Amino acid sequence: MSPIPFSFELFPPKTPAGLERLQASVAELRPLGPEYFSVTYGAGGSTRERTFETVAWLREQGIDTAPHLSCIGSQRSEIDEILDHYRNQGIHRLVALRGDMPSGMGEPGDFHHADELVRHIRATQGDWFRIEVAAYPEFHPQAANARADLDHFEHKVKAGADGAITQYFYNADAYFAFRDDCVRRGIEVPIVPGIMPITNYLQLARFSDACGAEIPRWVRKRLEACGDDLEAIRAFGHEVVLGQCQRLMQGGAPAFHFYTLNQAAPALALCRDLGLA
Numbered sequence: 001m002s003p004i005p006f007s008f009e010l011f012p013p014k015t016p017a018g019l020e021r022l023q024a025s026v027a028e029l030r031p032l033g034p035e036y037f038s039v040t041y042g043a044g045g046s047t048r049e050r051t052f053e054t055v056a057w058l059r060e061q062g063i064d065t066a067p068h069l070s071c072i073g074s075q076r077s078e079i080d081e082i083l084d085h086y087r088n089q090g091i092h093r094l095v096a097l098r099g100d101m102p103s104g105m106g107e108p109g110d111f112h113h114a115d116e117l118v119r120h121i122r123a124t125q126g127d128w129f130r131i132e133v134a135a136y137p138e139f140h141p142q143a144a145n146a147r148a149d150l151d152h153f154e155h156k157v158k159a160g161a162d163g164a165i166t167q168y169f170y171n172a173d174a175y176f177a178f179r180d181d182c183v184r185r186g187i188e189v190p191i192v193p194g195i196m197p198i199t200n201y202l203q204l205a206r207f208s209d210a211c212g213a214e215i216p217r218w219v220r221k222r223l224e225a226c227g228d229d230l231e232a233i234r235a236f237g238h239e240v241v242l243g244q245c246q247r248l249m250q251g252g253a254p255a256f257h258f259y260t261l262n263q264a265a266p267a268l269a270l271c272r273d274l275g276l277a
């Protein structure tokens, strides 16, 4: 198997200790040669300043950076300001999202879905930015059905996306089926699997329920059996995710996007064992 490109996702830290952890993780991951680091952005601008600071720090290190931009709860003028801000920093790649408004918080704003954001970026910024969008091999939890979700994904790509990064999943067949459906529809952009290392079972189970990612029963059962033994969880989690990545590479995945949660070790171990470093 020949190595494929890869990228790392970070979130903007809230505390000085969190910032130190992020900087230490970037120092460990950067030598592996990722295509870029991406930085998440809270819906309604909730992490705006922290995302800006993290992106600015990465740019100061000379690192290719892809800020995420979630549009729900924002006005057109705020989005334009952010796009100009990034353009002035020489940023050429964005991850364009709808985001999720915390319940009961604020007005939806000028954009309702990610395709509207993509269209707006293309209309106002031309081809300056490479635009990645989100894809859901196990389908978005709010989608009426699988076909409607694929229709919406297709609209988002046709609005001007250059590529997609998937929600994480632990069933490679779901990715292959999604990709094959896209090919049948004539969607040709690369669909990059999002890879979530398994390090903390309870946190992962909670998050997976919310975002609609399925943890297969046999994986859940084995993780439950590990109890509080974090080393055992990490070792088993590594084996599961490594096996999945190997299948994805054999099946022609174009790249990997690792959700690092600002921790270097799990992604480092995966890259090393996949021969990506």
Ligand code: FAD
Residues within 6 Å of the ligand: 039, 040, 041, 042, 043, 068, 069, 070, 095, 096, 097, 098, 099, 100, 112, 113, 114, 115, 133, 134, 135, 140, 141, 142, 143, 144, 148, 149, 150, 152, 153, 156, 165, 166, 167, 168, 194
């Ligand atoms: P959309 O593409 O708009 O889809 C959302 C839902 O609406 C889907 O069910 C879709 O089928 C439906 N839909 C789409 N268009 C229409 C339409 N025209 N009419 C009716 N229904 C429609 N969240 C953050 O807040 N910040 C981040 O930084 C962030 N990063 C992410 C990175 C990746 C790689 C992924 C996979 C997700 C990320 N998320 C982030 C989470 C994401 O914001 C949520 O999953 C959100 O619920 C959907 O965003 P989206 O861009 O996929 O939305």
